[in-house]
Amino acid sequence: MEFQNLKITDKGRIRYITINREAKLNALNKATLTELHNAFSDAFADPETGGIIITGAGPKAFVAGADISEFAGLDVAGGTALSRTGHTEVFNLIANGGKPVIAAINGFALGGGLELAMACHIRIAAENAKMGLPEVTLGLVPGYGGTQRLTQLVGKGKALEMILTADMITAADALQYGLVTHVVTADELLPKAEEILNKILTRAPLALAAAIRCVNDADTYGINGYETEITEFGKCFGTKDFKEGVAAFLEKRKADFKGE
Template sequence: MNYENVLSEFQNGITTITINRPKKLNALNSDTIQELHDAFEEADNNEDTKVIIITGSGEKAFVAGADISEFAHFSVNEGGQLAAQGQALLFDFVENLSTPVIAAVNGFALGGGLELAMSCHFRVASSNARMGLPETSLGVIPGYGGTQRLPQLVGKGRAMEMIMTAGMIDAKQALSYGLVNHVVEQDELLGLCDKIASKIMKNSSVAIGKAIKAINANYKDGKDGYKVEIKQFGKCFGTEDFVEGTTAFLEKRKADFPGK
């Protein structure tokens, strides 16, 4: 599929999605959000894709925020619809994909950009990355899941401070907060993500999808994460990957998972 604002490339089990609006610092507008949804859906539906990496084009920004000009004139109802539609179409969609998603944060990740990175399953940052939720400086709050995911990742107090001050933190601070898993120089960023993806691909894609579902359940109202874990654990026993994994272990060889 061809996109105007997004690049999607598949190689060796990895689909790399690149937000390609460098002149706008990869800011998210409605068209880009729709194209990202489509690109993620296409990658997730591709049985050969075992890991998805999302990054931004250029050296300055992952995503520098949302395109404010699109919603500066919105009413109360329109603002609520903007948040609801965006969360359903992209941010919640990414979080709940069964294919692992790694955010390669290459520069500024602000507002919707940080919210997109946080919706991914984990994050790797370049040393020049800067992250923040500056929405309160515009008279609004994060609307794409930022008030929910940031406290889950860094704790309530740090999230309160970041949102209230509308300030940025650097990559080193993000690492110490647990917001990102690794920090490397920018020219090493995608290489490290590929290396991590290669480790992931050695394991059962079916089991990984069920693990994502169980982990996410702990952060959803009305869900008992332990019960979800028990259910997903039990389902694993009916998969070809389970048969191959246990057989390979008993035969003292490396597993060759069919992904079924």
């Protein structure tokens, strides 16, 4: 599939999705969101892809926000539809994907850009990165899951402070708050993301997908995450990967998982 706003590259079992609108600081317009839906759907369905790293083109921005010019003519119904479509087609798609997704935050991650990073399973940042949700300066609130995921990641008090002040935070702050798990130099950012993902990809693929479902259900209203864990734990016993993992452990060798 050809993309106008994304660059897709494969490195072994890692699929790189790079938002390639450097002149616009990789802002998320409707076309880019549509391409992200297609790119992630393809990556999750591709049996050769084990995990995904998403980043932004150039040294300045991961994603500096949404394309505000597209908001100007919207009314209540239009704004509601925009948010709902974004949730369903992109942000929830990523969060609920069965393959690990790492956001490599290489610069500004603001508004929809930070929401995109928060939808990913793991976030690492370059030391020059800046993050924030400035929507209230436009008379808006975060509309792509930002109020919910930021609260889950950093707690209610810090989430409210960040959202209500609209202030940007540094990568060091983000690490302290638990918003990212690692901060490295710009040159080390992608190698660090690959290091983490390659380690993950030595593990059993079906178990990885099950673990993502379990952790997500810990924060899903109306769902008992403990029950999800019990169910997923039991289902793992029916996989060939479980039998291989146990055999490898008992035989003191490296497991050869097939995702079966």
